[in-house]
Amino acid sequence: MSALRSDIWCGVFVRRHNDLGNMCVVARRGDPIAGQVFIEVDHLDGTRSLFTPAPMAGRPDDARLVFQRRFSRVEAAKVSERIAREIEFDPDLWVLSLDLRGDDVGIDLA
Template sequence: MSNSELRSDIWVQALLRTAQTQGAAGFVVRRGDDTAGAVLVKVALLNGTARLLVPARDGAGERLYLDLTGKTAGPDEPSIDAYLSKRASQDQDVWIVEIEDKLGRSFLVERVE
Protein backbone atom coordinates (compact mmCIF):
# COMPACT_ATOMS: atom_id res chain seq x y z
CA MET A 1 0.00 0.00 0.00
CA SER A 2 1.44 3.38 -0.98
CA ASN A 3 1.13 6.58 1.07
CA SER A 4 -1.53 7.80 -1.34
CA GLU A 5 -3.73 4.84 -0.37
CA LEU A 6 -3.50 5.30 3.39
CA ARG A 7 -6.60 6.30 5.31
CA SER A 8 -6.53 10.01 6.13
CA ASP A 9 -6.59 9.48 9.89
CA ILE A 10 -3.59 7.12 9.79
CA TRP A 11 -1.69 9.42 7.42
CA VAL A 12 -2.28 12.39 9.75
CA GLN A 13 -1.12 10.41 12.79
CA ALA A 14 2.08 9.46 10.96
CA LEU A 15 2.72 13.08 9.91
CA LEU A 16 2.23 14.37 13.45
CA ARG A 17 4.44 11.65 14.92
CA THR A 18 7.19 12.43 12.40
CA ALA A 19 7.05 16.14 13.22
CA GLN A 20 7.16 15.46 16.96
CA THR A 21 10.12 13.08 16.70
CA GLN A 22 12.02 15.82 14.80
CA GLY A 23 11.38 18.42 17.53
CA ALA A 24 8.43 20.25 15.99
CA ALA A 25 4.86 20.51 17.25
CA GLY A 26 1.91 19.26 15.25
CA PHE A 27 -1.82 19.58 15.81
CA VAL A 28 -5.08 18.58 14.21
CA VAL A 29 -6.94 21.87 13.85
CA ARG A 30 -9.91 20.26 12.11
CA ARG A 31 -10.70 16.58 11.85
CA GLY A 32 -12.16 15.49 8.55
CA ASP A 33 -13.33 12.22 7.07
CA ASP A 34 -11.27 9.34 8.49
CA THR A 35 -10.96 7.40 5.27
CA ALA A 36 -10.66 9.87 2.41
CA GLY A 37 -10.65 13.47 3.63
CA ALA A 38 -8.12 15.78 1.98
CA VAL A 39 -5.41 16.96 4.38
CA LEU A 40 -4.39 20.62 4.19
CA VAL A 41 -1.14 21.43 5.98
CA LYS A 42 -0.25 24.79 7.48
CA VAL A 43 3.40 25.13 8.48
CA ALA A 44 3.71 27.98 11.00
CA LEU A 45 7.21 29.44 11.29
CA LEU A 46 6.35 31.05 14.65
CA ASN A 47 7.21 34.55 13.38
CA GLY A 48 3.79 35.52 11.98
CA THR A 49 4.36 33.78 8.65
CA ALA A 50 3.38 30.34 7.44
CA ARG A 51 3.31 28.03 4.44
CA LEU A 52 0.14 26.52 2.97
CA LEU A 53 0.41 23.05 1.44
CA VAL A 54 -2.52 21.37 -0.29
CA PRO A 55 -2.83 17.89 -1.79
CA ALA A 56 -2.93 17.23 -5.52
CA ARG A 57 -2.10 14.48 -8.00
CA ASP A 58 0.47 14.61 -10.78
CA GLY A 59 -0.11 13.33 -14.32
CA ALA A 60 0.76 9.78 -13.24
CA GLY A 61 -1.73 9.89 -10.37
CA GLU A 62 0.93 10.13 -7.66
CA ARG A 63 0.12 12.19 -4.60
CA LEU A 64 2.01 15.45 -4.16
CA TYR A 65 1.53 18.69 -2.28
CA LEU A 66 1.31 22.13 -3.86
CA ASP A 67 2.78 25.08 -1.97
CA LEU A 68 0.14 27.81 -2.31
CA THR A 69 2.00 30.26 -0.10
CA GLY A 70 1.74 33.70 -1.62
CA LYS A 71 -0.46 32.43 -4.46
CA THR A 72 -3.85 31.73 -2.88
CA ALA A 73 -3.07 32.83 0.67
CA GLY A 74 -0.21 34.03 2.80
CA PRO A 75 2.54 34.17 3.66
CA ASP A 76 1.01 35.89 6.70
CA GLU A 77 -0.79 33.55 9.09
CA PRO A 78 -4.11 35.45 9.17
CA SER A 79 -4.61 35.13 5.40
CA ILE A 80 -3.73 31.43 5.49
CA ASP A 81 -6.11 30.90 8.40
CA ALA A 82 -8.87 32.70 6.47
CA TYR A 83 -8.27 30.44 3.44
CA LEU A 84 -8.37 27.33 5.63
CA SER A 85 -11.58 28.48 7.32
CA LYS A 86 -13.21 29.05 3.94
CA ARG A 87 -12.13 25.62 2.67
CA ALA A 88 -13.45 23.95 5.84
CA SER A 89 -16.84 25.62 5.39
CA GLN A 90 -16.99 24.33 1.79
CA ASP A 91 -15.74 20.79 2.42
CA GLN A 92 -17.00 18.89 5.47
CA ASP A 93 -14.47 16.07 4.87
CA VAL A 94 -11.31 18.22 4.86
CA TRP A 95 -8.62 17.89 7.53
CA ILE A 96 -6.52 20.85 8.66
CA VAL A 97 -3.17 20.07 10.26
CA GLU A 98 -0.82 22.67 11.67
CA ILE A 99 2.89 22.06 12.06
CA GLU A 100 4.82 24.59 14.15
CA ASP A 101 8.46 24.64 13.14
CA LYS A 102 10.83 27.63 13.07
CA LEU A 103 12.71 26.02 10.16
CA GLY A 104 9.53 25.71 8.07
CA ARG A 105 9.76 21.94 7.66
CA SER A 106 6.56 20.22 6.56
CA PHE A 107 7.66 16.62 7.25
CA LEU A 108 5.73 15.45 4.21
CA VAL A 109 7.13 12.40 2.45
CA GLU A 110 5.18 13.37 -0.67
CA ARG A 111 6.73 15.66 -3.25
CA VAL A 112 6.09 19.39 -2.67
CA GLU A 113 5.91 21.72 -5.66
Protein backbone atom coordinates (compact mmCIF):
# COMPACT_ATOMS: atom_id res chain seq x y z
CA MET A 1 0.00 0.00 0.00
CA SER A 2 1.38 3.43 -0.87
CA ALA A 3 1.53 6.33 1.53
CA LEU A 4 -1.19 8.97 1.59
CA ARG A 5 -0.40 12.26 -0.15
CA SER A 6 1.00 14.91 2.18
CA ASP A 7 -1.57 17.55 1.24
CA ILE A 8 -4.47 15.21 1.97
CA TRP A 9 -2.99 14.00 5.28
CA CYS A 10 -2.33 17.59 6.41
CA GLY A 11 -5.84 18.71 5.42
CA VAL A 12 -7.42 15.89 7.42
CA PHE A 13 -5.19 16.58 10.45
CA VAL A 14 -6.05 20.30 10.45
CA ARG A 15 -9.76 19.67 9.98
CA ARG A 16 -9.89 17.05 12.74
CA HIS A 17 -8.23 19.33 15.30
CA ASN A 18 -10.31 22.35 14.35
CA ASP A 19 -13.46 20.21 14.71
CA LEU A 20 -12.23 19.26 18.21
CA GLY A 21 -11.87 22.94 19.12
CA ASN A 22 -8.08 23.09 18.86
CA MET A 23 -6.74 25.87 16.63
CA CYS A 24 -4.70 24.21 13.88
CA VAL A 25 -3.34 25.76 10.67
CA VAL A 26 -0.95 24.95 7.86
CA ALA A 27 1.94 27.28 8.70
CA ARG A 28 3.94 26.20 5.64
CA ARG A 29 2.93 24.28 2.55
CA GLY A 30 5.37 21.81 1.12
CA ASP A 31 5.33 19.31 -1.70
CA PRO A 32 1.73 18.10 -2.10
CA ILE A 33 2.71 14.53 -2.97
CA ALA A 34 5.56 13.52 -0.67
CA GLY A 35 6.62 16.47 1.50
CA GLN A 36 7.77 15.69 5.04
CA VAL A 37 5.38 16.88 7.78
CA PHE A 38 6.48 18.64 10.97
CA ILE A 39 3.92 19.37 13.70
CA GLU A 40 4.62 22.32 15.98
CA VAL A 41 2.49 22.31 19.15
CA ASP A 42 2.02 25.51 21.16
CA HIS A 43 0.98 24.44 24.65
CA LEU A 44 -0.34 27.95 25.42
CA ASP A 45 1.92 28.22 28.47
CA GLY A 46 5.03 29.61 26.78
CA THR A 47 6.36 26.21 25.71
CA ARG A 48 6.25 24.29 22.46
CA SER A 49 6.80 20.74 21.31
CA LEU A 50 7.92 19.52 17.89
CA PHE A 51 7.02 16.25 16.20
CA THR A 52 8.98 15.11 13.16
CA PRO A 53 8.73 12.02 10.94
CA ALA A 54 10.20 8.92 12.55
CA PRO A 55 13.13 7.23 10.82
CA MET A 56 12.03 4.64 8.25
CA ALA A 57 13.53 1.80 10.30
CA GLY A 58 11.21 2.55 13.20
CA ARG A 59 8.02 2.57 11.14
CA PRO A 60 5.53 -0.25 10.68
CA ASP A 61 5.11 -1.70 7.20
CA ASP A 62 1.80 0.05 6.47
CA ALA A 63 1.11 3.49 4.99
CA ARG A 64 0.55 5.42 8.24
CA LEU A 65 2.69 8.42 9.08
CA VAL A 66 4.67 7.76 12.25
CA PHE A 67 6.26 10.59 14.20
CA GLN A 68 8.86 11.06 16.90
CA ARG A 69 8.87 13.76 19.56
CA ARG A 70 11.90 15.92 18.71
CA PHE A 71 11.33 18.54 21.46
CA SER A 72 8.96 18.41 24.42
CA ARG A 73 7.80 21.65 26.06
CA VAL A 74 10.81 23.83 25.25
CA GLU A 75 11.03 27.55 24.53
CA ALA A 76 9.47 28.63 21.23
CA ALA A 77 12.76 29.89 19.76
CA LYS A 78 14.31 26.42 19.91
CA VAL A 79 11.45 24.91 17.88
CA SER A 80 11.45 27.79 15.37
CA GLU A 81 15.21 27.47 14.92
CA ARG A 82 14.97 23.72 14.23
CA ILE A 83 12.19 24.23 11.67
CA ALA A 84 14.18 26.99 9.92
CA ARG A 85 17.25 24.73 9.67
CA GLU A 86 15.15 21.91 8.25
CA ILE A 87 13.55 24.19 5.63
CA GLU A 88 17.04 25.16 4.41
CA PHE A 89 17.75 21.46 3.92
CA ASP A 90 14.29 20.41 2.66
CA PRO A 91 12.25 23.18 0.98
CA ASP A 92 9.36 20.72 0.39
CA LEU A 93 8.62 20.55 4.14
CA TRP A 94 5.09 21.01 5.53
CA VAL A 95 4.67 22.68 8.94
CA LEU A 96 1.42 22.31 10.85
CA SER A 97 0.87 24.60 13.83
CA LEU A 98 -1.43 23.36 16.60
CA ASP A 99 -2.56 25.09 19.80
CA LEU A 100 -3.06 22.38 22.40
CA ARG A 101 -2.90 22.58 26.18
CA GLY A 102 -2.36 18.84 26.62
CA ASP A 103 0.12 16.40 25.12
CA ASP A 104 -2.11 14.11 23.03
CA VAL A 105 -1.64 15.28 19.46
CA GLY A 106 -3.48 12.25 18.10
CA ILE A 107 -0.65 10.87 15.98
CA ASP A 108 1.27 7.58 15.94
CA LEU A 109 4.59 7.87 17.80
CA ALA A 110 7.63 5.62 17.33
